Amino acid sequence: DIQMTQSPSSVSASEGDRVTITCRASQGISNYLAWFQQKPGKAPKSLIYAASSLQSGVPSKFSASGSGTDFTLTISSLQPEDFATYYCQQYNSYPYTFGQGTKLEIK
Amino acid sequence: EVQWLESGGGLVQPGGSLRLSCAASGFTFSSYGMSWVRQAPGKGLEWVSTIDRSGAGTYYADSVKGRFTIARDNSKNTLYLHMNSLRAEDTAVYYCAKHGYDILTGSRGHFDYWGQGTLVTVSS
Numbered sequence: 001d002i003q004m005t006q007s008p009s010s011v012s013a014s015e016g017d018r019v020t021i022t023c024r025a026s027q028g029i030s031n032y033l034a035w036f037q038q039k040p041g042k043a044p045k046s047l048i049y050a051a052s053s054l055q056s057g058v059p060s061k062f063s064a065s066g067s068g069t070d071f072t073l074t075i076s077s078l079q080p081e082d083f084a085t086y087y088c089q090q091y092n093s094y095p096y097t098f099g100q101g102t103k104l105e106i107k
Numbered sequence: 108e109v110q111w112l113e114s115g116g117g118l119v120q121p122g123g124s125l126r127l128s129c130a131a132s133g134f135t136f137s138s139y140g141m142s143w144v145r146q147a148p149g150k151g152l153e154w155v156s157t158i159d160r161s162g163a164g165t166y167y168a169d170s171v172k173g174r175f176t177i178a179r180d181n182s183k184n185t186l187y188l189h190m191n192s193l194r195a196e197d198t199a200v201y202y203c204a205k206h207g208y209d210i211l212t213g214s215r216g217h218f219d220y221w222g223q224g225t226l227v228t229v230s231s
Contacts, residue, residue, distance in 0.1 A: 034217045036152070043202055043224050044144075044152065049217035050209050056219075087152055091216035094166045096142075096154035 002026050002090050006099035012107040017078045021102045023071040023088035032092035035064055035073045038101075039084045047086075048073065080106070109133040109220045113203060116225030119193055123229070127188040129203030129222050137161075137181035140206035140215055143188050145199035146224075155201070156188065160215075171197075193229045200224040 003026040013019050023033065031051035036044040046055045048064040051071055061082075064073045075082055083106050088099040115127040127143070143155040156177040157166045165177050176189040186203050207219035 032214070032216060036218075038152075043221040046207075046217075046219050046221070049207060049219070050212065050214070053209070053211075055207075089152070089154075089218075091214075091218075094157070095168050096157070096216075098152040098154065101151045 001095055002029060002093065002097050004088055004090055004097050004099040006086075006088055006102050008102060009100065010103040010105060012105045013078055014107045015078055015080065018074065018076045019078065019104060021073045021075075021086055021088075021104075023066075023073070023099050025069045025071075025090055025092075028068045029090045029092035031067050032090055033066065033071050034089045034091060035062075036087045036089065037082075037084045038087065044087065075104070078104075109205065111203065111220075111222035113201075113222045113225040116201065116227045118228045118230065120231050121194060121229055123193050124189070124191045125193065125227060127190070127201055127203075127225055127227070129186040131184050131186070131203075131205070134205070136179075136184040139208070141177075141179060141186045142204045142206065142218065143177060143186075143201055144204055144218075144221075145197075145201045145227075147196075147199045150199075153199075157206075158186070190227070193227075195229050198227060198229050200226050 005024045033051045035048040038044040085101045110132045112130040142157040158177045174192045178187045202224045203222040204218040205220040
């Protein structure tokens with residue numbers, strides 16, 4: 001199985017800041033990488049697919065890059081609604097696997 | 108607008124069975140793969156199972172293989188998860204998720220929309 005490792009596990013930031021979250025795959029997954037946002041008690045929301053493509057309706061403050069084993073998600077100009085948990089997920093091969101999550105908290 | 112009606116969750120004893128349903132609207136259901144993803148209380152996301160557009164291709168996590176069966180009825184726009192021999196560790200919120208279509212690559216593996224989730228509790 002492909003293991004997905006996110007860092008950091010948690011990060012504190014202030015409104016207006018920019019943060020970057022990293023996701024590493026245990027083996028190459030080309031660009032079959034997605035990012036999700038989840039708020040407490042809510043379903044995940046899809047943000048990014050194919051490593052860098054924005055889902056319809058997702059604001060351009062979210063950007064992502066990477067290929068192979070190393071990927072990043074960057075969120076610029078943080079607003080209160082951005083504070084949530086973020087997950088990466090590989091869909092290169094079954095079983096699909098998720099990172100452990102990165103909790104973005106308000107400083 | 109993509110909409111969902113998930114149902115079937117609840118409290119069940121260890122060894123028992125449940126059937127989850129996820130009725131979809133707002134898109135051509137038969138054109139997209141579908142998956143189930145679960146989240147144990149306070150834990151991260153875990154992929155459970157995927158079914159292709161026709162229903163002929165199914166895939167399972169090792170943790171549920173042989174106990175869970177994914178199915179779909181394209182005439183009813185509904186996805187199912189039949190769960191047997193339930194264990195305490197199956198306790199989770201179960202989400203259905205629609206697969207998207209990447210027009211650049213033709214890939215159909217990623218998720219684009221998620222249902223609201225239904226809670227399954229396995230306890231005596």
